Amino acid sequence: MMSLEYPQDLRYLDSHEYARLDGEIATIGITEFAVEQLGDIVFLDLLEIGDAVSKGDTFGTIESVKAVETLNSPISGTVIERNQELIDSPEQVADDPYGEGWFLKLRVNDPGEVFEDSLTADEYSALVEGV
Numbered sequence: 001m002m003s004l005e006y007p008q009d010l011r012y013l014d015s016h017e018y019a020r021l022d023g024e025i026a027t028i029g030i031t032e033f034a035v036e037q038l039g040d041i042v043f044l045d046l047l048e049i050g051d052a053v054s055k056g057d058t059f060g061t062i063e064s065v066k067a068v069e070t071l072n073s074p075i076s077g078t079v080i081e082r083n084q085e086l087i088d089s090p091e092q093v094a095d096d097p098y099g100e101g102w103f104l105k106l107r108v109n110d111p112g113e114v115f116e117d118s119l120t121a122d123e124y125s126a127l128v129e130g131v
Contacts, residue, residue, distance in 0.1 A: 004031075006033075006122075006124055007121060010098070011114045011119065012074075013117075015072050016033060017073070020098075026074070026111075028104045028106060029103045033128045035097050038066060038067065044086055045062075045087075046087060046103055046104055047104065048079065052076075052079075053073045055075050057072065058072060076113060077106030077108040
């Protein structure tokens with residue numbers, strides 16, 4: 001099994017979403033582990049630009065040949081960008097989940113909120129790999 005990556009600059013949810021915070025902008029996506037668990041991804045449904053989301057609320061669904069999963073927001077904010085390329089070709093999330101495979105960009109209400117109840121890369125890695 002290949003070793004999965006968990007970038008240190010991200011915060012993780014135990015439901016496998018991540019947030020990368022850059023000032024007041026959070027980039028949201030799912031982890032490499034989640035992509036591997038899902039298998040071939042066939043459909044992605046995301047909030048629209050201008051939609052507000054609260055931490056813990058659903059911001060979309062992702063569907064694979066195996067399952068349909070809801071996506072939970074690691075932080076509260078307003079959608080300022082969504083990855084249309086990924087919506088058109090959802091299988092591409094597997095190519096680069098932490099780079100081109102992002103889902104949404106949010107203007108966050110409170111940047112500090114991302115650190116509440118989220119995991120560091122090491123904590124997330126221990127959770128999913130059972131180390």
